[in-house]
Amino acid sequence: MENQGMQRRPHVVLVPAPLQGHLSPMLELGTLLHSKGFSIIIAHTIFNSPDPCNHPEFSFLPIPDNLGDQTAAAANLMTLIITMNNNCEAPLTEILAEFMKRNDQHDQICCIIYDMIMYVSGAVADKLQLPCMILRTSAASAAAAYEHLPRLNAEGYFPLQDSKLQDLVPGLHPLRLKDFATADMGNIKDIIEISAITNNTRNASALIWNTVDHLEHTALALVQQAYPVKFFPIGPIHKMAPPSSTSLLQADSNCMAWLDKQAPHSVIYVSIGSIAIMEEKELAEIAWGLANSSQPFLWVVRPGSVRGSEWIELLPEGFKETVGERGCIVKWTPQRKVLAHVAVGGFWSHCGWNSALESISEGVPMICRPCFADQNINARYLSEFWKVGLHMDGQLDRVKIATTIKRLIMDKEGLEIRQNANAMKEKTKLSVAKGGSSYSSLNELAKLILSNQLPK
Structure with missing residues (x-):
């Protein structure tokens, strides 16, 4: 039983996407926030689930995802994202509601932070009247580029023509049209639609970026114009967090x-x-x-x-x-x-x-x-x-x-x-050293979550 005098840590729920490049930065973000005094709950899919033994300081809540043997092969990545979100909304709502019911008002969830491709978490936060933030595990440069897809489509650049593949994209130096790899992700309308869903910040109070200001200052400024929420570039997250095992695969150290x-x-x-x-x-x-x-x-x-x-x-x-x-x-x-x-x-x-x-x-x-x-x-x-x-x-x-x-x-x-x-x-x-841009941004993020001033 917890000691009466022991200070309780505010709970933050993290909802990672079950892909290696998304899972690692979310778990490392959890380690960083834990070091700032938060209690970390990982609400994760059963598919590609993280190993709790590698993170004994976290609590883990498995989400029944009904994905079966479906894999995250590149050929069905879009299908995986849509199916995963459709399947996870109800069980994620249920397990978080049950957690909130079990705990008193002094031991509640203060924020949900979810991976951008686990976008259904925003709707869950809305239902439960909880503040939420989004972790962007991709480059701000890529986010800025995909913001232009609707314009490029309207101007007739898609479907891509072989003779135009090497052409530079107007306003997006140094990108070429061929750098928008749409063929492996579905048709252009599907990509624009899923981009709009994953980029929806309507319910979010902040975007957390695994990037560095010196690397992507211009791109971050461009994306900031599209999203009127607070930005926290705290990358490279793996350089901020102490070493831990986040790999889904067994490494050969030989x-x-x-x-x-x-x-x-x-x-x-x-x-x-x-x-x-x-x-x-x-x-x-x-x-x-x-x-x-x-x-x-x-x-x-x-x-x-x-x-x-x-x-x-x-x-x-x-x-x-x-x-x-x-x-x-x-x-x-x-x-x-x-x-x-x-x-x-x-x-x-x-x-x-x-x-x-x-x-x-x-x-x-x-x-x-x-x-x-x-x-x-x-x-x-x-x-x-x-x-x-x-x-x-x-x-x-x-x-x-x-x-x-x-x-x-x-x-x-x-x-x-x-x-x-x-x-x-x-x-x-x-950037990650004391006084650097990422170091300072992480401290500002922790203060914002603790302030109890996040919109619900």
């Missing part, structure tokens, strides 16, 4: 011993994230591209990420013998530790926003190879605007791969990109 044997800045680290799928032909081109680059490489091949294969049984004949000890292939890595290792000279990335921030935070230059959705926009900004990477565009082939790796690791061009990445790293360090 790769760290392999990295210890490699020369500084020599290794190309390859990972396409937790969702993307590749074809056997792409696997072969990547394999021979890595082999022909003559650079050591650490390659993440996620089980099930090669269509028709359980793991690496479809690697081309003779590949392993050719690369020998120069290559290390694993199922998953402790990515942040890998990127912080002195041996890593470049990161071939799918350009998910979490991975981009992790690379920038460690000053690691990138090979940008986006797979779907906002990754295309991220890749363009990383390579053409922030100039911390090379955009490997078009169809994959082994010659292009080997050439791009050599450009990044060996050439003068790569040295300049590394210098840009290191400059970004130092600015980011200052």
